[in-house]
Amino acid sequence: MVDYIIQKVVEDIYILRLNDSSTKxxxxxxxxxxxxxxxxxxVFTDDRVIxxxxxxxxxxxxYIEALKEVVEPGNINYIIVNHSEPDHSGTIPTLAKVAKQSLILGHRMAIEILRSFYGLEAKYRPVNDGELVKISEGDTIVTHHVPWLHWPDTIVSYFLEKKTLFSCDVFGSYGIPSRVFYEELGDDEKRLFNHYAKKYFVNIIGKYVDWVTKNLLKLSPLLNNIEIVAPGHGPIYKNVETPLSLYRYLGSKAIERxxxxxxxxxxxxxxxxxxxxxxxxxEKKGIHPLVFRITxxxxxxYSELITELFDAENIVIGTPNYDSDIYPSIKxxxxxxxxxxxxxNKRIVLLSxxxxxxxxARKLNDVLSEKGFRVVDIVEFKGRPTENTVDFLKRVVEKIT
Amino acid sequence: MVDYIIQKVVEDIYILRLNDSSTKxxxxxxxxxxxxxxxxxxVFTDDRVIxxxxxxxxxxxxYIEALKEVVEPGNINYIIVNHSEPDHSGTIPTLAKVAKQSLILGHRMAIEILRSFYGLEAKYRPVNDGELVKISEGDTIVTHHVPWLHWPDTIVSYFLEKKTLFSCDVFGSYGIPSRVFYEELGDDEKRLFNHYAKKYFVNIIGKYVDWVTKNLLKLSPLLNNIEIVAPGHGPIYKNVETPLSLYRYLGSKAIERxxxxxxxxxxxxxxxxxxxxxxxxxEKKGIHPLVFRITxxxxxxYSELITELFDAENIVIGTPNYDSDIYPSIKxxxxxxxxxxxxxNKRIVLLSxxxxxxxxARKLNDVLSEKGFRVVDIVEFKGRPTENTVDFLKRVVEKIT
Structure with a gap:
């Protein structure tokens, strides 16, 4: 059974949320x-539906069944495709077919991708970076191109009068929250979703971290004027500061000391x-390392491992020699x-x-150094570590803690 | 609970077999x-225990408990270490401690590894390739060095008078057979163990396939004179032809047409x-491809995937582009x-x-070609495959079937 919810977010804005627990x-x-x-x-305006x-x-x-509970598809005027990846655009072709008078708005690359993914020929209108799309009298959507968060097609759509930012993957999160709004979650669940948002970011957007600060800078004029952030995954936010501070932190590539x-x-x-x-x-130094075991x-x-590595100051990688090479899973x-x-700002220690x-260890060192990682120590031992190995290890710990 | 069996193999030879279903x-x-x-x-001779x-x-x-059901450890004269990897040598240090009059025989590298892995100081005697070790009057073990099957330390020990080959990892197999002897298994179980033996070979020894034929050649003088093959994993064999034909096949790097x-x-x-x-x-060509899905x-x-790839004639690899690179799991x-x-002798087709x-696709092609794989075709498509893509694919199928 497909599990979804339909809920009013604020006056004139409804969310159709599919809760997907089958994707492993x-x-x-x-x-x-x-x-x-x-x-x-x-989104409803006086005379338009988006x-x-x-x-x-x-x-x-x-999706179409759910949608019909909110609006007659024939009455939809605009479909905005902020990002053409099929976890968001998958239902667009079917929607376009029933929303006969609709116009599809998106970045020209998103439109190109809709054509190539689905062969979807429809009424399209490409939107530009910073473009004010006049929906109706007193209803304006500003589209901002946020390239590489995380595709080149990605835009966010800011509904000016409703002070709502529709951000698709940006500020998105894994997990199925018990409430639509982050602010309505209990403290434990909030903590969980702080983690899921970070995990989603690192897994999906991590590669393009250098684009975060650039794009936030571009959005900065409107950031003080947002009352709702509505991403394409996870909870939506009344307080823009919550997802924004996470992005500022991750975008800065800061480490947690x-x-x-x-x-x-x-x-x-x-x-x-x-x-x-x-x-x-x-642990004698008061640090509780996070340990990921391959035995x-x-x-x-791996999704959690990569998340934790993102802002670690110290990374220890232990690998056996295997077939005269780096162990496959470590590779x-x-x-x-x-x-x-x-x-x-990271320190890497290799144990082999x-x-x-x-x-x-030598191969690992080469691969990591080439990518700019700083390998501060290599501890190698034949079979059992000797007392010398352990002494050396203690000196390494002094260095990194 | 640890599950093991003790059984007489033939007169004077006992097997202590640990059935490990906890290693995933x-x-x-x-x-x-x-x-x-x-x-x-x-192994018992008139006056010696090995x-x-x-x-x-x-x-x-x-292990020591099991052993005591067969022999008083103090009476053991020889411990032969055919291969020092800890799935076989793990119990040797404890055994050496209780088998006080024992002498440890192994390749000099195995002895070196026992020292470095376990700090085991014991009575050692390195054995050479083709050495006749006189156990007692009328009892001779011939040790053959079979380097890189799959470590440089690896030997097999042939008990001349008992016509028994103790081969450790060589001819080994995954799985927990219901009988000690392969020949006593039912047909279905035999088929399973044919597969497990191949899987074990590809996973563990695959990298050193070029050493198989060399080492079989070295062993050829004794191969006609073996009544029992006793590997360190899986079933033991009365008919040497069973494991031998598998090794001849895999060692030849033949493909299955x-x-x-x-x-x-x-x-x-x-x-x-x-x-x-x-x-x-x-399938229209009468071929039923084996399909491994990442969705x-x-x-x-992966252990099965690699096994099936070993002797495939055609390998099709389908990868999306991911972060402007090869998809991570495909990498x-x-x-x-x-x-x-x-x-x-393999043909590779890339779909992307x-x-x-x-x-x-280009990166995959580079990586595979550099290693000597022959990429015969690359099928790339943006989003949905078009009719052209499908036509091209049909021509590819003509070529590879």
Whole structure:
């Protein structure tokens, strides 16, 4: 059964929210046991009806049913496509078919993508950066191009008179909140959604972090004049400061001082043993490292690992030598790091065990350094760590804590 | 509860077999819902007792208990370490402590590794390639160095008079067989274990496939004179031809004519759609491709994927463009292919969908070609495949079937 809610957000704005708990891997990649929502909005003016974005491909019929509870599709005048990725645009072709008098507004690239993804020929009108779209007398939508958050087609739409920002993936979050508004969640759930918003950002937008500050700067004239932020995923916000401060923080590529993340693979426990010693030493300094384990019984949740790495100051990577190379899952982690994690201000420590040939640490060092990560120490040991290894490790801990 | 069996194999040879169903990822990497066994052997001569290999690290106490049901540890004269990896050598240090009069035999590298892994100081005697170890009057073990199957330390031990080959990882298999001997399994279970043996080979030894033929050649003088093959994992064999023919086949890097494996990632179904068209076209040719899917609901079993790729003639890889790069999980698959799969005689077809920038197929082509894989065709399409794409695909199918 498809689970969705329809709710009035404020006067004249309705949310159609699909609660998707069947997607296990967002983008077929990121583990999301918390689920995700797709938020579509219907906005009424005195004489016009506007739909903002849609739901994921595959939910077309349910979307139209839900929509009909709010508006007769034939009465829709505008469909705004802030971002053409199919988790938001999937229902647009079906909608366009029933919303016969509608005009589709979007960035010219979004329109191009709608054509190539769906073969959708419709009435289109490309919108420009900073364009004032006159909906009707006293109703204006300003479209802002926010390139690379996280596609080149991405815009946000600001409804001037209603002081509402429809931001699609920007300020989006994983998870299925129990209330439509973030502000109505309990404290525990708020904390969860703070995390889900960060996780969504790092997983999906992380690669384009350098575009966050540029785009926020562009939006700054309107940021003081927003009463509602309505993203395409997760909760919507009455207080713009909540999602904005997260984006300022992540966009700055700041690190959380002393935050330490450890990820290691251990086939037979040798690396695990020295990691346990390391954890003890780090905890003596009052730091509680976050540990992600790759063992014969356990695999890490990569979506969470990458999230925690984003603003860590210290990253410890433990890898066995495997087939005279870096251990495969660690190689995968490093590829994700290269794609999603800014190297700025981080310290990396490499731990590597070997049986008969030590190459993994050197290779890891090369790969990470090439990407701008600063490897501050390499701890290598054959088989069991010796007392010398442990002493060296203690000096490393002094350095990074 | 630890599950193990003790059984007489033939007169004077006993197996101590640990049935490990708690290891979910062999080498912390390969999915093995079928489990794995660690086979240790006790061999009696008129006046000597020999132990061949042991169990995985972590099962030391249970191992000693099991052993005591067969022999008083103090009476053990020789411990032969065919391979020092901790899934076989893990119990050796504890054994050496209680088997006070024992001498440890192994390749000099195995001895070096026992020292570095466990700090084990014991009575050691390094054995050479082709060495005849005189156990007692009329009892001879011939040790053969089989380097890179799959470590440089690896030997197999041939008990001359008992015509038994103790081969540790060589001829090993995943799975927990219901009988000790392969020949005693039912036909269905035999088929399963044929697959598990191949899977084990590809996962663990695949990288060193070029050493198989060399090492088999070295062993050829004794191969006609073997009555029992006793590996360190899985079933033991009365008919040497069973594991040997598998190794001859895999070692030859032969392909199975027309065997087609498809692995693809699809975030929103566009790649999936064209893959489905491809599957239809291939099936029209009487070929049933093996398909591994990476979607929002499903992740592939990588240990099986790599196994099937090993002797495929045709490999189709479908990747979306992701963050202007190869899709991360496909990159991981390709890294595994580079490590484990011989490129010989294979045809690769790349399928790639994109929204706004096509780079993944070109990058994949570069990575695979550099490793010697032959990319015979690249099918790229923006969003939906067009009729042209489908026509092109049909021509590709003609070429590869």
């Amino acid at each position: 891997y967002f983008e077929a990649l990121w583990e999301i046991p918390e689920g995700v929502t797709y938020n579509s909005f219907v 739909v903002m974005d849609g739901w994921k491909k595959g939910y077309e019929q349910t 002393r935050k330490t993340v450890i990820v290691y693979a251990s086939m037979y426990g040798f690396t695990e043993n020295i990691i346990n010693t390391l954890i003890e030493e780090i 014969d019984k356990n695999q890490p949740v 995968y982690v490093v590829e994700l790091m290269k794609a999603k994690i800014p190297p700025d 065990s070997y049986g008969w040939g030590a190459v993994a | 990822y062999f080498e912390a990497l390969w999915e093995i819902p079928e489990g794995v066994t660690y086979n240790s052997f006790v 132990v061949m290999d042991g169990w995985k690290k972590g099962y030391e106490q249970t 027309r065997k087609t494996v498809i692995v693809y990632a699809s975030m929103y179904g566009f790649t999936e759609n064209i893959i489905n068209t491809l599957i239809e076209e291939i 929002d609901k499903n992740q592939p079993v 991981y698959v390709v890294e595994l292919m580079k490590a484990k799969i011989p490129p010989d 969908s994109y929204g706004w920038g096509a780079v993944a």
